[in-house]
Amino acid sequence: MAWITKPSATQTIPTRAEPYLTAAMKATWERDLIPRYATRHGALMPILHEIQHAHRCVPYQAMIEIAGFLKISPAEVLDTVTFYEEYTTEKLGQCVIGICQSIACEVCGHKKLVDHVRSKLGIEPHETTDDGKFTLLTLECLGSCDTAPVALFNETLHENLTIEKVDELIDRARQESGGGGHH
Amino acid sequence: MPLTEAVLTKRIPTFPWGDPKNRRTVGIDQFMATGGYETLKKAISMQPTEIVNLVKDANLRGRGGAGFPAGLKWTFLPPPDGKTRYLCINCDEAEPGTFKDRLLVDFDPHLILEGIAIACYACQLDTAFFFIRGEYHHQAKVMQRAIDEAYAKGIFGGKGLLNGASNFKVECYLHRGAGAYICGEETGLLEAIEGKRGWPRIKPPFPAVKGLFGRPTIINNVETLAAVGPIVDKGVAWWKGCGCESSVGGPPSYGPKLMGVSGHVERPGVFECDLGIPLRKLVEDYCGGMRKGKKFKGAIAGGVSMGVLGPDQYDAEMDFDIGRKYDVLGLGTACPTVFDEDTDMVAVARNLARFFKNESCGQCTPCREGSGWMLKLIMKVERGEGTTKDLDLILEIAGSMGLTPGTTICGLADGNNFAVRTIVNKFRGEFEKRVKPVYVPVTVGAR
Numbered sequence: 001m002a003w004i005t006k007p008s009a010t011q012t013i014p015t016r017a018e019p020y021l022t023a024a025m026k027a028t029w030e031r032d033l034i035p036r037y038a039t040r041h042g043a044l045m046p047i048l049h050e051i052q053h054a055h056r057c058v059p060y061q062a063m064i065e066i067a068g069f070l071k072i073s074p075a076e077v078l079d080t081v082t083f084y085e086e087y088t089t090e091k092l093g094q095c096v097i098g099i100c101q102s103i104a105c106e107v108c109g110h111k112k113l114v115d116h117v118r119s120k121l122g123i124e125p126h127e128t129t130d131d132g133k134f135t136l137l138t139l140e141c142l143g144s145c146d147t148a149p150v151a152l153f154n155e156t157l158h159e160n161l162t163i164e165k166v167d168e169l170i171d172r173a174r175q176e177s178g179g180g181g182h183h
Numbered sequence: 184m185p186l187t188e189a190v191l192t193k194r195i196p197t198f199p200w201g202d203p204k205n206r207r208t209v210g211i212d213q214f215m216a217t218g219g220y221e222t223l224k225k226a227i228s229m230q231p232t233e234i235v236n237l238v239k240d241a242n243l244r245g246r247g248g249a250g251f252p253a254g255l256k257w258t259f260l261p262p263p264d265g266k267t268r269y270l271c272i273n274c275d276e277a278e279p280g281t282f283k284d285r286l287l288v289d290f291d292p293h294l295i296l297e298g299i300a301i302a303c304y305a306c307q308l309d310t311a312f313f314f315i316r317g318e319y320h321h322q323a324k325v326m327q328r329a330i331d332e333a334y335a336k337g338i339f340g341g342k343g344l345l346n347g348a349s350n351f352k353v354e355c356y357l358h359r360g361a362g363a364y365i366c367g368e369e370t371g372l373l374e375a376i377e378g379k380r381g382w383p384r385i386k387p388p389f390p391a392v393k394g395l396f397g398r399p400t401i402i403n404n405v406e407t408l409a410a411v412g413p414i415v416d417k418g419v420a421w422w423k424g425c426g427c428e429s430s431v432g433g434p435p436s437y438g439p440k441l442m443g444v445s446g447h448v449e450r451p452g453v454f455e456c457d458l459g460i461p462l463r464k465l466v467e468d469y470c471g472g473m474r475k476g477k478k479f480k481g482a483i484a485g486g487v488s489m490g491v492l493g494p495d496q497y498d499a500e501m502d503f504d505i506g507r508k509y510d511v512l513g514l515g516t517a518c519p520t521v522f523d524e525d526t527d528m529v530a531v532a533r534n535l536a537r538f539f540k541n542e543s544c545g546q547c548t549p550c551r552e553g554s555g556w557m558l559k560l561i562m563k564v565e566r567g568e569g570t571t572k573d574l575d576l577i578l579e580i581a582g583s584m585g586l587t588p589g590t591t592i593c594g595l596a597d598g599n600n601f602a603v604r605t606i607v608n609k610f611r612g613e614f615e616k617r618v619k620p621v622y623v624p625v626t627v628g629a630r
């Protein structure tokens with residue numbers, strides 16, 4: 001995902017007092033991850049996956065903390081974060097709808113799904129709804145071309161999609177994120 | 184000779200041997216109850232070089248796209264020096280149209296792990312990284328569970344292979360990608376495991392000499408490694424009995440092969456076939472024919488990088504020589520996407536061009552700039568605003584990018600080149616109908 005620069009020259013990196021990396025996380029990584037890789041830098045991707053998963057983005061402060069932990073430059077962390085689609089500097093919605101737009105899905109009707117979600121949620125691909133509930137992404141081949149068209153709803157792949165199925169999935173996601181009190 | 188039994192799909196019900204409805208992930212107990220890890224036992228009773236020679240004699244060609252002989256690649260390794268050497272398993276599978284490796288991971292992960300263990304022993308590689316694309320969330324969990332099971336049974340880990348039956352120790356780790364097609368390119372993949380952006384490296388040095396973390400490394404596709412067990416088990420003569428000889432005097436295409444068919448066919452899916460099966464037979468006999476009885480118009484040969492087969496190439500033999508005979512880049516992943524008569528080929532070209540533009544890593548100028556430029560031109564044609572000159576320009580840009588003309592670091596640009604060029608060439612009439620002709624002024628009377 002593109003690195004989005006802030007328009008203001010006075011913009012500062014948002015920080016919080018509580019660190020993103022806890023002592024427990026660091027200890028686990030030190031035990032389980034670091035020994036696998038010949039350099040500390042090698043552990044960067046699994047660590048970023050964990051942070052992205054927990055925060056639905058990789059906050060700048062977390063990048064700086066990770067750089068400190070891995071003894072690499074924050075620029076190297078930013079470089080990796082911005083290269084890969086799955087790491088984002090902007091916070092994603094609670095439910096990320098990633099519709100495949102590659103060739104098998106296109107010739108099997110992905111466009112009507114994208115258009116449907118656009119009009120239903122009022123967002124364009126790569127945007128998030130104002131309430132932070134949904135992000136719409138168009139992704140390249142998800143490796144399920146025989147059941148095209150397909151989409152990921154967060155980490156779950158849904159196959160042979162129709163508009164009705166997409167509606168159902170969105171409604172279900174809305175209920176789950178509705179803040180109904182139980183987690 | 185036709186394949187008489189399921190090999191890679193032995194435990195994965197697949198037409199014509201089984202019904203996909205009955206597919207379940209095979210756990211380690213079921214795997215071992217059906218002969219699993221017996222081949223590893225056989226392998227460790229052999230000398231490592233014996234296994235390398237076996238794979239070399241079998242002429243096992245890589246299943247990841249390039250068709251490079253695996254045994255030959257393995258001989259490029261320097262002799263062991265006691266320090267870490269790596270096997271990287273390529274499960275990036277991000278080539279549009281391709282979904283064959285997923286079948287193995289989803290349902291028979293231990294078949295892959297057995298191949299990995301044998302390859303590690305044969306090549307004396309002590310650390311294996313299973314690189315799996317980020318979007319394969321479920322598959323990463325299945326694979327991690329299988330690796331954990333294998334450790335619990337002592338296949339990998341501190342005691343040595345097979346609970347110390349061999350004193351050669353192998354560690355096996357899963358490494359998840361994060362959504363970048365270029366990490367399927369073998370050196371982009373190495374960069375990703377090192378935690379960096381996936382920029383392919385200039386070769387040489389080749390990974391066998393200087394690969395992951397600067398150490399000798401072998402990179403193989405999931406299906407390639409899954410085929411190693413059956414070769415060790417059943418032997419070279421059996422392997423060579425499947426598949427076909429080259430029809431154009433090149434190296435042969437032996438063995439069974441997973442082929443994934445998508446697009447406008449009645450029953451898309453992954454099938455295990457002999458290499459060399461004509462595309463028509465694959466569609467008619469395995470996929471129930473074209474969807475709704477429509478006519479065949481074209482197909483992507485095997486992942487979008489390979490380019491398309493035209494309407495008169497329905498009988499193309501799906502072997503590693505397909506490229507030389509039918510003007511595509513190659514067999515690729517052997518996963519064709521099939522188009523029926525109603526398909527708009529200009530839209531197909533736009534879709535593929537968009538893919539390559541999105542996935543170019545950006546370090547080579549012809550690929551970074553050319554991919555965007557071609558997409559713009561194709562979109563212009565799609566809107567009906569293009570000219571015949573634009574078509575020529577598209578072909579010119581395409582033809583100037585890639586390893587073949589020698590202008591880029593990796594093969595992604597060749598994929599872009601072939602995808603666009605074969606569509607424009609083989610469906611030129613369809614493009615010409617969408618553009619305005621440009622009249623070249625001719626001076627009358629001169630000479």
Ligand SMILES: Cc1cc2nc3c(=O)[nH]c(=O)nc-3n(C[C@H](O)[C@H](O)[C@H](O)COP(=O)(O)O)c2cc1C
Pocket residue numbers: 244245246247248249250251253273274275276277278364365366367368369370402403404405407408593594595
């Ligand atoms: C842009 C690009 C993407 C690739 N993607 C994959 C992939 O997803 N999976 C794969 O096995 N090989 C892929 N390859 C081929 C690898 O570079 C490499 O040849 C292969 O993994 C070697 O394994 P094999 O010899 O067993 O086929 C890709 C190559 C290029 C140029």
Ligand code: SF4
Pocket residue numbers: 365382383542543544545546547548550551591592593594595596
């Ligand atoms: S050819 Fe394209 S994808 Fe490959 S290294 Fe060059 S810029 Fe990157």
Ligand code: FES
Pocket residue numbers: 100101102103104105106140141142143144145148150279280281
């Ligand atoms: S093209 Fe959509 S999953 Fe492959």
